[in-house]
Amino acid sequence: MRSDLAAQLFGELLVNAAIIAAPLLICTLLVGLVVSVLQVVTQIQETSxxxxxxxxxxxxxxxxxxxxxxxxxxxxxxxxxxxxxNYL
Known part of the structure; x- marks a missing residue:
């Protein structure tokens, strides 16, 4: 296997991983942000x-x-x- 092919496959893997993980990461980020703002407004500091x-x-x-x-x-x-x- 050529090194350029390995790099291309690795790049494709990373792009797919980012696309697959994006909805979950974005949603939890937004929920965390909203909850943090609510905690600041109400001054409730509960970790759960x-x-x-x-x-x-x-x-x-x-x-x-x-x-x-x-x-x-x-x-x-x-x-x-x-x-x-085809890779061989």
Whole structure:
């Protein structure tokens, strides 16, 4: 395997990983930001208050976007495995 091919495959892997993880990361970031603002406004400093809403949001995102994430990951893996003879 040539090094340029390995670098290209690794780059494609990183792009797919970022695209798949983006909905979950963005949602938990936004929920965390909203909860933090509410904590500052109400002066309630409870650690579980930030954890529980982010956990619920993450579960909801996985329920909604999970099939899309799994489909994208399966397509990438299928394409990668199918092209193994071309890589040699």
């Amino acid at each position: 208050l930030t954890f529980i809403p982010k956990l619920i949001a993450a579960v909801l995102v996985l329920i909604v976007a999970g099939p899309w994430m799994l489909k994208r990951l399966a397509e990438y893996a299928t394409r990668l495995i199918a092209n193994i003879p």
